[in-house]
Amino acid sequence: MPTRTATLPALTLIALCCQQAHAGGIMLYEIATDNVGLANAGAAARAQGPSTIASNPAGMSYLPGTQITAGLQMLYGDIKFNRDDDTNVSGSGSGNALDPMAGGSFFISHELDDHWSVGFGQYGDFGLAVNYDNDWAGRYFSQNSSLLGLSLVPSVAYRFNEQWSVGVGVKAMYGMLQAQTAIDRSPFGLTDRADGQFKYKDKDWGFGANVGVIYAPQPGTRIGLAYTSKVDLKFEDGLDIKGNGPLLNRLDGAKTRLDMTVPQTVTLSLYQQLDKQWALLASVNWQDWSQFGDIGVQVDTSANDARSTNIDAGFKDTWHLSLGGQYQATRQLLWNFGVAYDSSAVSDSKRSVIVPMAESWRIATGATYALDKDTDVNLSWAMIWMGDMEVDQNKSLSGNRISGQFDSAWIQAVTGNMTWRF
Known part of the structure:
Protein backbone atom coordinates (compact mmCIF):
# COMPACT_ATOMS: atom_id res chain seq x y z
CA MET A 1 0.00 0.00 0.00
CA PRO A 2 1.29 3.52 -0.77
CA THR A 3 3.06 5.69 1.78
CA ARG A 4 1.81 9.26 2.06
CA THR A 5 3.75 12.18 3.53
CA ALA A 6 1.79 14.93 5.27
CA THR A 7 1.36 16.96 8.42
CA LEU A 8 -1.59 17.23 10.77
CA PRO A 9 -4.25 19.95 10.43
CA ALA A 10 -3.36 23.00 12.52
CA LEU A 11 -5.21 25.44 14.79
CA THR A 12 -4.33 25.56 18.51
CA LEU A 13 -2.65 23.58 21.28
CA ILE A 14 -4.68 21.39 23.66
CA ALA A 15 -4.15 19.09 26.64
CA LEU A 16 -1.60 18.15 29.31
CA CYS A 17 0.85 20.97 30.09
CA CYS A 18 0.35 22.54 26.67
CA GLN A 19 -1.80 25.56 25.95
CA GLN A 20 -4.16 26.75 23.22
CA ALA A 21 -3.50 30.04 21.45
CA HIS A 22 -2.50 31.65 18.18
CA ALA A 23 0.85 33.10 17.32
CA GLY A 24 1.98 33.81 13.77
CA GLY A 25 1.57 30.12 13.08
CA ILE A 26 1.00 27.67 15.94
CA MET A 27 3.92 28.69 18.15
CA LEU A 28 2.62 29.98 21.45
CA TYR A 29 3.52 32.86 23.76
CA GLU A 30 0.89 31.89 26.34
CA ILE A 31 2.49 29.18 28.52
CA ALA A 32 1.02 30.06 31.96
CA THR A 33 3.68 32.64 32.92
CA ASP A 34 3.72 36.38 33.61
CA ASN A 35 4.80 36.86 29.99
CA VAL A 36 1.10 36.52 29.09
CA GLY A 37 0.35 39.94 30.61
CA LEU A 38 3.06 41.57 28.48
CA ALA A 39 1.98 40.11 25.09
CA ASN A 40 5.55 38.73 24.80
CA ALA A 41 7.14 42.20 25.00
CA GLY A 42 10.71 42.02 26.29
CA ALA A 43 10.56 38.23 26.62
CA ALA A 44 14.20 37.59 25.63
CA ALA A 45 15.58 40.38 27.83
CA ARG A 46 13.45 40.54 31.04
CA ALA A 47 15.16 37.76 33.04
CA GLN A 48 12.68 38.25 35.90
CA GLY A 49 12.06 34.60 36.80
CA PRO A 50 12.91 31.00 35.87
CA SER A 51 10.40 31.00 33.00
CA THR A 52 13.18 32.81 31.11
CA ILE A 53 14.30 29.24 30.27
CA ALA A 54 11.57 29.25 27.59
CA SER A 55 12.33 32.69 26.14
CA ASN A 56 16.10 33.09 26.71
CA PRO A 57 18.11 30.69 28.93
CA ALA A 58 20.82 33.34 29.39
CA GLY A 59 18.39 35.11 31.73
CA MET A 60 19.02 32.49 34.44
CA SER A 61 22.34 34.23 35.17
CA TYR A 62 20.33 37.14 36.66
CA LEU A 63 18.44 34.94 39.13
CA PRO A 64 19.98 34.53 42.62
CA GLY A 65 19.64 31.35 44.66
CA THR A 66 17.02 28.77 43.71
CA GLN A 67 13.76 29.87 42.14
CA ILE A 68 10.65 27.93 41.09
CA THR A 69 7.70 29.10 38.98
CA ALA A 70 4.56 27.00 38.49
CA GLY A 71 1.54 28.19 36.54
CA LEU A 72 -1.94 27.21 35.41
CA GLN A 73 -3.88 28.62 32.48
CA MET A 74 -7.40 28.57 31.08
CA LEU A 75 -8.09 29.35 27.43
CA TYR A 76 -11.43 29.86 25.76
CA GLY A 77 -12.70 31.60 22.67
CA ASP A 78 -15.09 31.77 19.76
CA ILE A 79 -14.10 30.26 16.40
CA LYS A 80 -17.24 29.45 14.39
CA PHE A 81 -17.61 28.92 10.65
CA ASN A 82 -20.58 30.29 8.72
CA ARG A 83 -21.14 28.65 5.33
CA ASP A 84 -22.35 30.57 2.30
CA ASP A 85 -24.41 29.56 -0.75
CA ASP A 86 -21.36 28.21 -2.62
CA THR A 87 -21.08 25.32 -0.16
CA ASN A 88 -22.43 22.18 -1.87
CA VAL A 89 -22.31 19.75 1.08
CA SER A 90 -25.27 19.35 3.40
CA GLY A 91 -24.70 19.53 7.13
CA SER A 92 -24.96 21.61 10.27
CA GLY A 93 -22.91 24.59 11.34
CA SER A 94 -19.41 24.04 12.65
CA GLY A 95 -20.10 24.80 16.28
CA ASN A 96 -17.35 26.45 18.30
CA ALA A 97 -14.13 24.72 17.18
CA LEU A 98 -12.27 25.88 20.29
CA ASP A 99 -13.17 24.04 23.48
CA PRO A 100 -12.20 25.63 26.83
CA MET A 101 -9.02 23.99 28.09
CA ALA A 102 -6.75 24.18 31.10
CA GLY A 103 -2.97 23.75 31.01
CA GLY A 104 0.17 24.54 32.95
CA SER A 105 3.95 24.90 33.06
CA PHE A 106 6.85 24.44 35.50
CA PHE A 107 10.32 26.02 35.75
CA ILE A 108 13.22 25.83 38.21
CA SER A 109 16.59 27.63 38.21
CA HIS A 110 19.59 27.32 40.55
CA GLU A 111 22.63 29.58 40.91
CA LEU A 112 25.78 27.44 41.25
CA ASP A 113 28.23 30.35 41.75
CA ASP A 114 28.88 33.87 40.49
CA HIS A 115 29.12 32.64 36.89
CA TRP A 116 27.13 29.41 36.42
CA SER A 117 23.40 28.72 36.70
CA VAL A 118 21.36 25.66 35.75
CA GLY A 119 17.66 25.06 35.31
CA PHE A 120 14.84 22.98 33.87
CA GLY A 121 11.59 23.88 32.14
CA GLN A 122 8.48 21.93 31.18
CA TYR A 123 6.01 23.70 28.95
CA GLY A 124 4.06 23.51 25.70
CA ASP A 125 4.67 26.26 23.16
CA PHE A 126 3.73 24.43 19.98
CA GLY A 127 0.57 22.64 18.89
CA LEU A 128 -3.04 22.76 17.86
CA LEU A 152 11.36 19.28 28.42
CA VAL A 153 14.31 21.70 28.51
CA PRO A 154 17.35 21.26 30.82
CA SER A 155 19.38 24.47 30.55
CA VAL A 156 22.63 26.12 31.64
CA ALA A 157 23.74 29.77 31.68
CA TYR A 158 27.11 31.47 32.13
CA ARG A 159 27.70 35.10 33.12
CA PHE A 160 31.03 36.47 31.87
CA ASN A 161 30.75 39.86 33.61
CA GLU A 162 28.22 42.57 34.39
CA GLN A 163 27.52 43.09 30.68
CA TRP A 164 27.45 39.66 29.00
CA SER A 165 25.58 36.41 29.69
CA VAL A 166 24.92 33.37 27.50
CA GLY A 167 22.68 30.35 27.89
CA VAL A 168 21.72 27.13 26.14
CA GLY A 169 18.95 24.58 26.64
CA VAL A 170 18.53 21.13 25.11
CA LYS A 171 14.91 20.71 24.04
CA ALA A 172 13.29 17.28 23.99
CA MET A 173 9.80 17.60 22.49
CA TYR A 174 7.27 14.80 22.86
CA GLY A 175 4.80 15.05 20.00
CA MET A 176 1.37 13.40 20.11
CA LEU A 177 -0.88 13.51 17.06
CA GLN A 178 -4.37 12.34 16.15
CA ALA A 179 -6.92 13.25 13.48
CA GLN A 180 -10.41 12.26 12.38
CA THR A 181 -12.16 13.21 9.11
CA ALA A 182 -15.33 12.02 7.37
CA ILE A 183 -15.26 10.33 3.93
CA ASP A 184 -17.96 10.97 1.32
CA ARG A 185 -19.21 7.52 0.25
CA SER A 186 -21.90 9.06 -1.95
CA PRO A 187 -20.11 11.66 -4.13
CA PHE A 188 -22.44 13.82 -6.23
CA GLY A 189 -25.37 12.21 -4.35
CA LEU A 190 -25.34 9.15 -6.63
CA THR A 191 -26.16 6.78 -3.76
CA ASP A 192 -27.59 7.01 -0.26
CA ARG A 193 -24.63 5.43 1.53
CA ALA A 194 -23.69 6.86 4.94
CA ASP A 195 -20.38 8.68 5.42
CA GLY A 196 -17.21 6.77 6.06
CA GLN A 197 -14.38 8.05 8.22
CA PHE A 198 -10.63 7.79 8.63
CA LYS A 199 -8.54 8.14 11.78
CA TYR A 200 -4.83 8.59 12.36
CA LYS A 201 -2.82 8.49 15.60
CA ASP A 202 0.88 8.37 16.52
CA LYS A 203 3.59 9.74 18.87
CA ASP A 204 7.22 10.75 18.39
CA TRP A 205 10.19 12.46 20.05
CA GLY A 206 12.03 15.36 18.44
CA PHE A 207 15.09 17.25 19.63
CA GLY A 208 16.41 20.80 19.31
CA ALA A 209 18.00 23.62 21.29
CA ASN A 210 17.33 27.04 22.79
CA VAL A 211 20.29 29.46 22.66
CA GLY A 212 20.45 33.01 23.95
CA VAL A 213 22.64 35.96 24.88
CA ILE A 214 21.93 39.06 27.00
CA TYR A 215 23.94 42.25 26.81
CA ALA A 216 23.56 44.89 29.55
CA PRO A 217 25.42 48.05 28.41
CA GLN A 218 24.41 49.88 31.59
CA PRO A 219 22.37 49.21 34.74
CA GLY A 220 18.67 49.04 33.88
CA THR A 221 19.20 48.25 30.20
CA ARG A 222 19.18 44.71 28.79
CA ILE A 223 19.17 43.58 25.18
CA GLY A 224 18.37 39.90 24.58
CA LEU A 225 18.77 37.79 21.47
CA ALA A 226 17.38 34.25 21.48
CA TYR A 227 17.29 31.45 18.91
CA THR A 228 15.29 28.22 18.97
CA SER A 229 16.27 25.53 16.49
CA LYS A 230 13.86 23.52 14.39
CA VAL A 231 12.51 20.23 15.76
CA ASP A 232 11.62 17.39 13.38
CA LEU A 233 8.69 15.15 14.28
CA LYS A 234 7.95 12.07 12.18
CA PHE A 235 4.66 10.23 12.58
CA GLU A 236 3.73 7.00 10.84
CA ASP A 237 0.57 4.93 11.15
CA GLY A 238 -1.92 3.07 8.99
CA LEU A 239 -5.09 4.86 7.96
CA ASP A 240 -7.94 3.44 10.01
CA ILE A 241 -10.82 3.48 7.49
CA LYS A 242 -14.43 2.96 8.48
CA GLY A 243 -16.86 2.34 5.63
CA ASN A 244 -17.19 -0.79 3.50
CA GLY A 245 -16.54 -0.92 -0.23
CA PRO A 246 -13.70 -2.03 -2.52
CA LEU A 247 -12.46 1.50 -3.11
CA LEU A 248 -12.07 2.38 0.57
CA ASN A 249 -10.79 -1.09 1.43
CA ARG A 250 -7.73 -0.35 -0.73
CA LEU A 251 -6.83 2.53 1.58
CA ASP A 252 -7.62 0.83 4.89
CA GLY A 253 -4.36 0.30 6.76
CA ALA A 254 -2.27 2.22 4.19
CA LYS A 255 0.95 3.30 5.90
CA THR A 256 0.87 7.08 6.03
CA ARG A 257 3.88 9.12 7.06
CA LEU A 258 3.43 12.65 8.35
CA ASP A 259 6.62 14.74 8.58
CA MET A 260 6.47 17.95 10.56
CA THR A 261 9.09 20.62 11.18
CA VAL A 262 8.55 22.78 14.25
CA PRO A 263 10.04 26.04 12.92
CA GLN A 264 13.20 27.77 14.03
CA THR A 265 12.69 31.21 15.57
CA VAL A 266 14.72 34.32 16.36
CA THR A 267 13.69 36.89 19.00
CA LEU A 268 15.28 40.27 19.73
CA SER A 269 14.06 42.00 22.89
CA LEU A 270 14.70 45.16 24.90
CA TYR A 271 14.18 45.83 28.61
CA GLN A 272 14.72 49.47 29.60
CA GLN A 273 14.26 50.72 33.16
CA LEU A 274 13.07 54.34 32.83
CA ASP A 275 12.99 55.21 36.54
CA LYS A 276 12.20 53.53 39.86
CA GLN A 277 8.60 52.87 38.78
CA TRP A 278 8.49 52.52 35.00
CA ALA A 279 10.10 50.11 32.53
CA LEU A 280 9.68 49.85 28.74
CA LEU A 281 9.76 46.47 26.95
CA ALA A 282 9.72 45.49 23.27
CA SER A 283 10.25 42.40 21.08
CA VAL A 284 10.67 41.50 17.42
CA ASN A 285 10.26 37.84 16.51
CA TRP A 286 10.67 35.80 13.29
CA GLN A 287 9.33 32.27 12.74
CA ASP A 288 10.36 30.03 9.83
CA TRP A 289 6.93 28.67 8.87
CA SER A 290 7.84 28.32 5.17
CA GLN A 291 9.57 25.04 6.09
CA PHE A 292 6.50 23.52 7.76
CA GLY A 293 5.36 21.45 4.74
CA ASP A 294 1.91 19.94 4.21
CA ILE A 295 -0.92 20.47 6.67
CA GLY A 296 -2.76 17.19 6.31
CA VAL A 297 -3.81 14.09 4.45
CA GLN A 298 -7.25 13.85 2.85
CA VAL A 299 -9.30 11.06 1.30
CA ASP A 300 -11.19 12.01 -1.86
CA THR A 301 -13.72 9.81 -3.67
CA SER A 302 -15.65 9.46 -6.91
CA ALA A 303 -17.97 6.76 -8.23
CA ASN A 304 -15.00 4.63 -9.33
CA ASP A 305 -11.97 5.91 -7.44
CA ALA A 306 -10.66 6.74 -3.94
CA ARG A 307 -7.40 8.53 -3.25
CA SER A 308 -5.33 9.64 -0.32
CA THR A 309 -3.43 12.85 -1.07
CA ASN A 310 -1.45 15.58 0.67
CA ILE A 311 -2.68 19.10 1.34
CA ASP A 312 -0.02 21.73 0.76
CA ALA A 313 0.04 24.27 3.59
CA GLY A 314 1.56 27.05 1.51
CA PHE A 315 2.79 28.61 4.74
CA LYS A 316 5.04 31.65 4.80
CA ASP A 317 7.34 33.07 7.47
CA THR A 318 5.77 35.24 10.16
CA TRP A 319 6.76 38.34 12.10
CA HIS A 320 5.79 39.39 15.61
CA LEU A 321 6.06 42.91 17.04
CA SER A 322 5.21 43.72 20.65
CA LEU A 323 5.47 46.70 22.97
CA GLY A 324 4.77 46.72 26.68
CA GLY A 325 5.43 48.34 30.01
CA GLN A 326 5.79 47.63 33.70
CA TYR A 327 4.72 49.96 36.50
CA GLN A 328 5.84 49.39 40.08
CA ALA A 329 2.72 50.79 41.73
CA THR A 330 3.83 49.93 45.27
CA ARG A 331 6.69 48.02 46.84
CA GLN A 332 4.58 44.86 46.52
CA LEU A 333 2.54 45.41 43.34
CA LEU A 334 3.92 45.32 39.77
CA TRP A 335 1.55 46.03 36.87
CA ASN A 336 2.27 44.56 33.39
CA PHE A 337 0.64 45.51 30.08
CA GLY A 338 1.35 45.02 26.40
CA VAL A 339 0.10 45.00 22.82
CA ALA A 340 1.34 42.82 19.94
CA TYR A 341 0.83 42.11 16.24
CA ASP A 342 1.49 38.81 14.44
CA SER A 343 1.45 38.44 10.68
CA SER A 344 -0.37 35.44 9.21
CA ALA A 345 1.40 32.22 8.24
CA VAL A 346 -1.19 31.62 5.51
CA SER A 347 -2.46 33.86 2.72
CA ASP A 348 -6.20 34.35 2.14
CA SER A 349 -6.17 32.04 -0.90
CA LYS A 350 -4.54 29.18 1.08
CA ARG A 351 -6.64 29.42 4.23
CA SER A 352 -8.69 26.34 5.07
CA VAL A 353 -11.00 24.98 7.73
CA ILE A 354 -8.08 22.75 8.66
CA VAL A 355 -5.96 25.83 9.48
CA PRO A 356 -8.27 28.76 10.31
CA MET A 357 -5.52 31.25 11.09
CA ALA A 358 -4.91 34.85 10.11
CA GLU A 359 -2.98 37.87 11.29
CA SER A 360 -3.74 38.60 14.93
CA TRP A 361 -3.64 41.40 17.47
CA ARG A 362 -3.06 40.95 21.18
CA ILE A 363 -3.88 43.17 24.12
CA ALA A 364 -2.75 41.96 27.51
CA THR A 365 -2.36 42.95 31.12
CA GLY A 366 -1.43 41.38 34.42
CA ALA A 367 -0.22 42.04 37.95
CA THR A 368 2.42 40.48 40.21
CA TYR A 369 1.98 40.80 43.97
CA ALA A 370 4.74 40.02 46.47
CA LEU A 371 3.22 38.05 49.33
CA ASP A 372 6.59 38.32 51.07
CA LYS A 373 10.23 38.78 50.01
CA ASP A 374 10.43 35.18 48.74
CA THR A 375 6.96 34.57 47.23
CA ASP A 376 5.19 36.25 44.31
CA VAL A 377 1.79 35.55 42.79
CA ASN A 378 0.84 36.66 39.28
CA LEU A 379 -2.49 36.92 37.46
CA SER A 380 -2.52 37.72 33.74
CA TRP A 381 -5.01 38.05 30.89
CA ALA A 382 -4.65 38.28 27.12
CA MET A 383 -7.10 38.75 24.25
CA ILE A 384 -6.09 37.49 20.80
CA TRP A 385 -8.23 38.96 18.00
CA MET A 386 -8.19 37.30 14.55
CA GLY A 387 -11.35 38.83 13.09
CA ASP A 388 -13.03 37.50 9.92
CA MET A 389 -11.29 34.70 8.00
CA GLU A 390 -12.64 33.71 4.58
CA VAL A 391 -12.34 30.11 3.34
CA ASP A 392 -13.07 28.44 -0.02
CA GLN A 393 -11.97 24.79 -0.35
CA ASN A 394 -12.88 22.05 -2.78
CA LYS A 395 -11.93 18.49 -3.74
CA SER A 396 -11.22 17.44 -7.32
CA LEU A 397 -12.78 13.94 -7.37
CA SER A 398 -15.93 14.35 -5.30
CA GLY A 399 -16.44 18.02 -6.08
CA ASN A 400 -17.10 18.70 -2.39
CA ARG A 401 -16.82 22.40 -1.58
CA ILE A 402 -16.93 24.35 1.65
CA SER A 403 -17.17 28.12 1.36
CA GLY A 404 -17.81 30.87 3.88
CA GLN A 405 -15.93 32.50 6.71
CA PHE A 406 -15.07 32.43 10.38
CA ASP A 407 -16.72 35.53 11.82
CA SER A 408 -15.02 37.71 14.46
CA ALA A 409 -12.76 34.95 15.77
CA TRP A 410 -11.06 35.50 19.13
CA ILE A 411 -9.27 33.67 21.95
CA GLN A 412 -8.71 34.72 25.56
CA ALA A 413 -6.18 33.42 28.07
CA VAL A 414 -6.39 33.73 31.86
CA THR A 415 -3.24 32.71 33.74
CA GLY A 416 -2.19 32.36 37.34
CA ASN A 417 1.28 31.44 38.57
CA MET A 418 3.48 31.61 41.65
CA THR A 419 7.23 32.05 42.10
CA TRP A 420 9.17 30.88 45.14
CA ARG A 421 12.76 31.93 45.94
CA PHE A 422 15.03 29.97 48.27
Missing part, protein backbone atom coordinates in the same frame (compact mmCIF):
# COMPACT_ATOMS: atom_id res chain seq x y z
CA ALA A 129 -6.54 21.44 18.35
CA VAL A 130 -9.68 21.76 16.28
CA ASN A 131 -12.99 20.16 17.23
CA TYR A 132 -15.92 20.71 14.87
CA ASP A 133 -19.35 19.12 15.09
CA ASN A 134 -19.08 15.69 13.45
CA ASP A 135 -21.95 16.27 10.99
CA TRP A 136 -21.05 19.82 9.99
CA ALA A 137 -20.87 20.87 6.33
CA GLY A 138 -17.05 20.78 6.28
CA ARG A 139 -16.72 17.28 7.74
CA TYR A 140 -15.04 15.94 4.57
CA PHE A 141 -12.19 18.41 5.17
CA SER A 142 -11.88 18.08 8.96
CA GLN A 143 -13.88 16.89 11.96
CA ASN A 144 -11.36 17.03 14.78
CA SER A 145 -7.62 16.78 15.24
CA SER A 146 -5.00 17.56 17.85
CA LEU A 147 -1.26 17.89 18.11
CA LEU A 148 0.63 18.19 21.39
CA GLY A 149 4.18 19.43 21.63
CA LEU A 150 5.36 19.07 25.26
CA SER A 151 8.91 20.38 25.71
